[in-house]
Amino acid sequence: xxxxxxxxxxxxxxxxxxxxxxxxxxxxxxxxxxxxxxxxxxxxxxxxxxxxxxxxxxxxxxxxxxxxxxxxxxxxxxxxxxxxxxxxxxxxxxxxxxxxxxxxxxxxxxxxxxxxxxxxxxxxxxxxxxxxxxxxxxxxxxxxxxxxxxxxxxxxxxxxxxxxxxxxxxxxxxxxxxxxxxxxxxxxxxxxxxxxxxxxxxxxxxxxxxxxxxxxxxxxxxxxxxxxxxxxxxxxxxxxxxxxxxxxxxxxxxxxxxxxxxxxxxxxxxxxxxxxxxxxxxxxxxxxxxxxxxxxxxxxxxxxxxxxxxxxxxxxxxxxxx
Numbered sequence: 001x002x003x004x005x006x007x008x009x010x011x012x013x014x015x016x017x018x019x020x021x022x023x024x025x026x027x028x029x030x031x032x033x034x035x036x037x038x039x040x041x042x043x044x045x046x047x048x049x050x051x052x053x054x055x056x057x058x059x060x061x062x063x064x065x066x067x068x069x070x071x072x073x074x075x076x077x078x079x080x081x082x083x084x085x086x087x088x089x090x091x092x093x094x095x096x097x098x099x100x101x102x103x104x105x106x107x108x109x110x111x112x113x114x115x116x117x118x119x120x121x122x123x124x125x126x127x128x129x130x131x132x133x134x135x136x137x138x139x140x141x142x143x144x145x146x147x148x149x150x151x152x153x154x155x156x157x158x159x160x161x162x163x164x165x166x167x168x169x170x171x172x173x174x175x176x177x178x179x180x181x182x183x184x185x186x187x188x189x190x191x192x193x194x195x196x197x198x199x200x201x202x203x204x205x206x207x208x209x210x211x212x213x214x215x216x217x218x219x220x221x222x223x224x225x226x227x228x229x230x231x232x233x234x235x236x237x238x239x240x241x242x243x244x245x246x247x248x249x250x251x252x253x254x255x256x257x258x259x260x261x262x263x264x265x266x267x268x269x270x271x272x273x274x275x276x277x278x279x280x281x282x283x284x285x286x287x288x289x290x291x292x293x294x295x296x297x298x299x300x301x302x303x304x305x306x307x308x309x310x311x312x313x314x315x316x317x318x319x320x321x322x
Contacts, residue, residue, distance in 0.1 A: 021152075021289070021298065021299050021300045022150075022151040022152050022300050023152040023154055023156065023221070023289065023299040023300055024289050024299070026150050026151070026152055026156050026157045027156045027157070027282060027285040027286060027289065028185050028282075029157055030156065030157045030160055030161070030181055030185070030282055031178050031181030031182045031185060031282075033147065033148045033157045033160070033161040033164075034160070034161060034164040034177060034178055034181055034278075035178050036147050036148075036161075037145070037148070037161045037164045037165040037168070038164065038165075038168050038173065038177075038178075040165070041165060041168040041169050041173075044143050044165060044169060045168075045169040047125055047141050047143060048070075048074075048100070048125075048143075048165070048166055048169040048170065049074070049077070049079050049169050049170055050079070050080065050097070050098055051079040051080060052079070052080055053080050053096075053097035053098045053123075054080060054081045054082075054095075054096050054097045054098075055071075055074060055080060055081070055082045055083070055096060055097065055098045055099070055100060056082075056083045056084070056085060056091065056094075056096040056098075056099045056100070057070045057071050057074075057082065057083070057084045057085075057099075057100045057102065058084070058085050058086070058087045058090070058099060058100070058101050058102070058111065058114055059086070059087060059101070059102040059103065059111070060086060060087050060088065060103070060108050060110050060111060060309065061155075061216065061309075062104075062155045062159050062213055062216060063102040063103060063104065063155075063159065064084070064085075064086045064087070064102075065159075065209040065210070065212040065213040065216070066102050066159045066162050066163055066209065066213070067084040067085070067100075067102055067209075068084040068208065068209035068212070069163055069206045069207070069208075069209030069210060070082070070084070070100070070102075070162075070163065070166050070209075071083055071084035072205055072206035072208075072209070073163075073166060073167060073170050073172055073206045074166075074170055076170075076172070076205070076206065077170040077171055077172065079170065083096075084209075086110075087101070087108070087110040087111045087113070087114040088110040088114075090114050090117070095119065095122075096122060097122070097123060098122065098123040098124075098125060099114075099115070099118055099122055099123070099124055099125065100125040100127060101114070101115055101124065101125065101126050101127065101135065101139070102127045102159075102162060103126060103127070103128055103135055104128060104129045104130075104149070104150070104155060104158045104159075104307075104308075105128070105129070105130065105133060105307060105308035106126065106128040106129075106130055106131075106132075106133030106134060106135040106136065107133045107134055107135070107308045107310055108308050108309055108310070109309060109310055109311040110309070110311075111135060112134055112135060112138065115135070115138040115139070116138060123140050123141070124138055124139045124140050124141075125139060125140065125141045125142070125143070126138070126139035126141070126142050126143070127142075127143045127145070127162055128142065128143070128144055128145070129144070129145055129146060129148060129149035129150065129158050130144070130146065130149055131144050131146070143165075145158065145161055145162065145165070148161040148162075151300075152299070152300060152307075153220075153300070153301075153302050153305050153306060153307050154217065154220045154221055154299060154302055154305070156217075156285050159213065160278050160281055160282075163278060164177065164278065174276050176276060177276045177278060177279065180274075180275040180276040180278075180279035181276070181278070181279045181282060183275055183279065184275060184279040184280065184282035184283050184286075185282060187283075189283065189286060189287060189290065190270050190272075190283070191247060191268060191270060191287070193222075193287045193288075193290045193291035193294065194290070194291065194294040195245075195247075195268075196245050196246060196247040196268070197224075197225060197245040197246075198225050198226075198227075198241065198242070198243070198245055198246040198247070199215065199218050199224060199225065199226040199227070199246070199247050199249070200215075200226070200227045200228070200229070200234070200238065200242065200246060200247065200248045200249065200262075200267070201214040201215045201226070201227070201228045201249050201250075201251055201284070202228070202229055202230070202231040202234055202248065202249070202250050202251065202254070202258070203228075203230065203231060203250070203251040203252055203277075204230065204231050204232070204252060204253065204255060205252075207251045207252035207277045208228075208229075208230050210251045210252070210277055210278070210280075210281055211228040211229070211230075211231075211251045212228045213281065214226075214228065214249065214251055214281060214284040215227055215228035216228075217284055217285055217288045218284070218287070218288045218291065220288075220302045220305060221288040221289060221291070221292045221297070221299045221302060222288050222291035222292040222294075222295055222297060223295070223297065223303060224291055224295075227241075231250060231254060231255050231258050232255055232258065234248075234258055234261070234262070235258065235261055239261060239262065239265055242262060242265040242266065242267045243265065243266045243267065244266040244267070246262075246265075246266070246267040246268070247267065247268050247269075247270065248262040248267045248268070248269045248270070249269075249270045249271075249284070250269070250270065250271040250272070251277050251280050251281065251284075252277040252280070253271075253273070254271045259271050
């Protein structure tokens, strides 16, 4: 079944659903964070754009997916070669003029290790939500988005604010973004999240990173089966698992024929042609919150997760001794 955005995107609720968690509050605050980020872009444009530099963007978890999207946006802007990597899987044998580390907490072990191991002469940039953490001593430049910091373990507004800032710095800002974000906060969810057992998110170009992040949010908040792929790769295997209890969600535009292939496989397909992909991510956050509530889960206390992954030194026992 195809769910058409033209039928749903501007069907607003009479009032915003009351929030019952910090994660929900932060989810709904995103358009305000984006507005602040756009107003401050002049402070950070040169650090992020760095015309002519060969750049590597790194992160862990959510931040790694932000790095992927940033890399595509920067190359698309034509300002220089840009790669992305998980901080735990740094490229071998490549040199970069600048490494941009995205780390909400500024304390993640893999980020700190990756920055320490960079060769001399590499400019280190830290994009964080807090100052005064260990990453400060390793960075030549810092972008501190304290206004977008979060109480929650699960990241929502910090990563989307980083991407809003990056898009503006690189000349990709959509002037409708803030409006679209407010629509995504207020509109009815296009589907009932409890109607599905399987969630697939697909993207193209810079929205592949958003698709990965969308699937992660469903896993983190609702402990649900979620997957993500480049949209054109969906038919190269992943479609085999799709059926009537599957939701296939395109973050951004769907390539010709892919949405119909998913519908023919029995899935419910959501493909929004109207609101910005970052605003669509707000809808996914709300979907994950709704699914968590349906499953009796507390999104503020996700299973096995902490705000920052800080690992004990090698050789340290579980009681902290060596």
